[in-house]
Amino acid sequence: MNPLLEIRHLDQSLWLDFISRQVLTNGELKRRIDEDALRGVTSNPAIFEKAIGGSADYDDTIREQARQGKSAEEIYVGLAVADVQQACDLFRPLYDSHDNSSDGYVSLEVSPALAHDTAGTIAEGRQLWQAVDRPNVMIKVPATLEGLPAIRQLISEGININVTLIFGLERYRAVTEAFLAGLEDRVQAGQPVEDVNSVASFFLSRIDVLIDPQLDKLAAEGGPRGELAASLTGEVAVACAKQAYQLYKDIFAGPRWNVLQAKGANTQRLLWASTGNKNPKYDNLKYITNLVGPKTVNTVPVDTMDLFKQSAIPATAQLEEGLDHAREVLRRLPELGLDLEVLTGQLEADGVQKFIEPFTKLLDSVEKKRQQALSSNQQLA
Structure with a gap:
């Protein structure tokens, strides 16, 4: 059996961490939806930089919009919105199905330059929501301290939010609080909550990329501390994910949640992000096979998704396996002088x-193409 289909049978949703005009127009995205149970798409500035800056697929539109007097940023937003609209339309049958399991969404990120600007994030979140004009778009907002009140406000307005750049467990708690408070604000205003959806994107491989070299250095020193460091190497990210899932189960239970659930509210599912392996010493499917669990999402790079499909590895629910070990990993890090909260802040x-x-590079690329179009237009005139 296709492992991608098996994961769906275990109530985990796979979303593709990629979008481009080519996969929208050549049928590849539709094929993945039909054949591989693909349930959503996420995008970010780096993905759009590769798609727009690294191909000629958008050049005709850039030239046309340049001649209309649009700025590079206006052109970029128009291109991104058009791609997201088309992807949303491909997922619309899933979204409209009687049991979509909170899937069928396509994510579009606010400008990363607004990561520490609450008011700017709220304004751009509203603008992108209105521009895409699809009920199955999610606006990506970073889990910075300044992003938290924006998340609450946008959720209260009924805007679907993909909270991105979560690295730490305490920040994850704060994200869920913003989500719950936003729903409560909405209920208090007499607005429905059953169609409001959100995911909390917990970034994983980058945790190991930062911490493993520090553990390797300590391991090389030998002795009991070295042995401890060696035993923790490569374990921290998955341990964080497993602990986050336990927090999720606790948070979305009990009296407070029951009130919202009775109004039809959906939980804010955990989404595993940064799941492409970056360390050649590890199994390339490390952040896929170890994190299968119900009511979760894994947003997967194209290469990793294809590798998993070809592997024919049977999918099994591993997310709640080895919980004692996961807790032990996190408990013992401070013994080595490693403060996880400080490291995740970094x-x-x-x-x-x-x-x-990449966002700056993308705008520079669009600006260059815009100037070329204007210059060509002047020459023709």
């Missing part, structure tokens, strides 16, 4: 910068 800052850089 990852958040790096993550914002990793989105700003």
Whole structure:
């Protein structure tokens, strides 16, 4: 059996961490929906930089819009919105199905330059929501301190939110609080909540990329501390995910949640992000096979998704296996002088910068093509 289909039978949803005009127009995305139980798509500035800046697929539209006097950022937004609209339409039958399991969504991110601007994030979140004009779009908002009140506000307005760049467990708690408070604000205003959906995107491989070299260095020193460090190497990200899932189960239970659930509210599912392996020492499916569990999403790069499909590895629910070990991994990190909250704060800052850089590069690329179009137009005149 196709492992991608098996995962769906275990109530996990696979979303594709990629979008481009080519996969929208050549039938590839539709094929993945039909054949591989693909349930959604996520995008980010780096993905759009590759799609728009790295191909000629958008050049005709860029030239046309340049001649209309649009800026590089306006052109980019128009291109991204058009792609997301087309992808939303492909997923619309799933979204409209009687039991869509909160799937069928396509995510579009606010400008990473707004990561520390609450008011700007709210304004752009509303703008993108209105521009796409599809009920199955999710607006991506970073889980920065400034992003939290924006998440609450946008949820209260009925806008679907994909909370991105979550690295730490305490920040994950704060994200769920923003989501719940937004739903409560909406209920208090007499508005429905059954069609409001959100995911909390917990980034994983980057955790190991940051922490493993520090553990390797300690392991090389030998002794009991070295042995402990060696035993924790490659274990931290998956341990964080397993603990986050236990938090999810606790948070979306009990009296507070029951009130919202009675109004038809959906839980804010955990979404495993950054699940392409970045360490050649590890199994390339490390962040797929170890994280299968119900009511979760895994957003997977194209290469990783194809590798998993070809592997024919039977999918099994592993997310709640080895919980004692996961707790032990997180408990013992401080013994080595590693403060996970500090380290995940560093990852958040790096993550914002990793989105700003391709976004800047993307706008530069669009601007270059825009100027070429204007110059060509002048020559023809």
